[in-house]
Amino acid sequence: MSARILGATIGRILRQLRHDRRTVGLVVAVPTLLLTLLYFMFEGAPSTFDRVALVMLGVFPFIMMFLVTSIAMLRERTTGTLERLLTTPLGRLDLLFGYGVAFGLAAAVQAAVAAGAAYWLFGLDTAGSPALVVLIAVLNAVLGVGLGLLCSAFARTEFQAVQFMPVVALPQLLLCGLFVPREQMAGWLQAVSDALPLSYAVEALALVGRQATPTGDTWRDIAVVAGAVVLTLVLAAATLRRRTD
Amino acid sequence: MGVVEVAGLVVERGGRTVLHGISARIAAGSVTGLLGPSGSGKTTLMRAVVGVQKIRAGTVTVCGSPAGSAPLRRRVGYVTQAPSVYADLSVRENARYFAALVGRDAAAADAAVADVGLAAAAGQVVGSLSGGQRSRASLACALVGAPELLVLDEPTVGQDPVLREDLWQRFHALAAAGTTVLVSSHVMDEAGRCDRLLLVREGRLVADDTPAGIRASAGTDDLDRAFLRLIRRDGAGAA
Numbered sequence: 211m212s213a214r215i216l217g218a219t220i221g222r223i224l225r226q227l228r229h230d231r232r233t234v235g236l237v238v239a240v241p242t243l244l245l246t247l248l249y250f251m252f253e254g255a256p257s258t259f260d261r262v263a264l265v266m267l268g269v270f271p272f273i274m275m276f277l278v279t280s281i282a283m284l285r286e287r288t289t290g291t292l293e294r295l296l297t298t299p300l301g302r303l304d305l306l307f308g309y310g311v312a313f314g315l316a317a318a319v320q321a322a323v324a325a326g327a328a329y330w331l332f333g334l335d336t337a338g339s340p341a342l343v344v345l346i347a348v349l350n351a352v353l354g355v356g357l358g359l360l361c362s363a364f365a366r367t368e369f370q371a372v373q374f375m376p377v378v379a380l381p382q383l384l385l386c387g388l389f390v391p392r393e394q395m396a397g398w399l400q401a402v403s404d405a406l407p408l409s410y411a412v413e414a415l416a417l418v419g420r421q422a423t424p425t426g427d428t429w430r431d432i433a434v435v436a437g438a439v440v441l442t443l444v445l446a447a448a449t450l451r452r453r454t455d
Numbered sequence: 456m457g458v459v460e461v462a463g464l465v466v467e468r469g470g471r472t473v474l475h476g477i478s479a480r481i482a483a484g485s486v487t488g489l490l491g492p493s494g495s496g497k498t499t500l501m502r503a504v505v506g507v508q509k510i511r512a513g514t515v516t517v518c519g520s521p522a523g524s525a526p527l528r529r530r531v532g533y534v535t536q537a538p539s540v541y542a543d544l545s546v547r548e549n550a551r552y553f554a555a556l557v558g559r560d561a562a563a564a565d566a567a568v569a570d571v572g573l574a575a576a577a578g579q580v581v582g583s584l585s586g587g588q589r590s591r592a593s594l595a596c597a598l599v600g601a602p603e604l605l606v607l608d609e610p611t612v613g614q615d616p617v618l619r620e621d622l623w624q625r626f627h628a629l630a631a632a633g634t635t636v637l638v639s640s641h642v643m644d645e646a647g648r649c650d651r652l653l654l655v656r657e658g659r660l661v662a663d664d665t666p667a668g669i670r671a672s673a674g675t676d677d678l679d680r681a682f683l684r685l686i687r688r689d690g691a692g693a694a
Contacts, residue, residue, distance in 0.1 A: 222544070225544055229580060
């Protein structure tokens, strides 16, 4: 890895994003619009809104960054820019961390706007710090980036790439404990849930909701998600081959 | 010792042998044309030279190192047939990114953009350019690193005659300054502008000679006809 090449790559990805105003608008506004929907859905039940909105603050960036990244990386593969990059001094990790940092920054803006709306407009109430909520949201976004980079290796077209979203994201959302508490699930479902990184992110958010100061459990959950991010990036690196058929 | 040394190169793609043991040498500071009908293996050979092609047997050595090895990555420039630049960035932003990858500054990037005649379109997003302009944008991103070996896959396709003339003059100016240029084409009237020609047919090297040598061995002054004769002679020999 090289700091100069990583920096240039982050700048390039952010410049691409800047040229695509509509995507920027969607990335920034959509989570807030969805939170508005939740607010009116649970207007008479503020405690349910607190529980669901808090989880969604972590889930939206995960799903959106997964989609954005898998399409962006697929384009690198299909337009030949990836092959060209691999003939330059750029290392595989320069590219993957470039995506992780660039989209992580975009996710930070997204999460800050969504959390701002949730706390100030919709009266979201958490015992713990909003900054920790944003941190977990950004970590989830980077997890989405890592999984998107990995999944793009298994898609040949953009049609296929978007199909990975229900495959990768929805089971994690269903089993994360939002719909059915994890302890009430059948043993095997719980085991699957235990293996999915989003479960830890959602648990960490729920803990921030209940506890004024983060405990060892919160940090352990955050560490698990961070570990999953590193794992997906390493697996994604293994799918980038300099030599192909 | 050539800048590029290819020995016994065999490449298989999708269970089919695309290159059948090619051996060739490309001299420093020359413009070498890689010619042949479409599907003959020109692109595969170029991909092997830049080190992105899986090879079955044989060796490809560039500047004394195995093709594609780390020390070569700032010394070799590669322009693919389909322009591989970012369609959602401007020409200037593309050139500056590829410049940064090889440690060149923004001024070098702007100079490369001007060199391919795109100074006036530098601020335009590549996706809004014509096909010919896009491929010149792609060329600029390779020129910016001032590579010792420049591998160009059909760079003149879609260019008008004036720009083609400009590009060929540029390739020769680069070669005169010491750059080795390997350029593929299926347009035979461009073959005469090369210092040396490699003629490929169905994954085999049919001729490796100067344009004059090829004219002489085929017994005609017309390169187009010379190639047809050599290819037919080779086809007859194979059958």
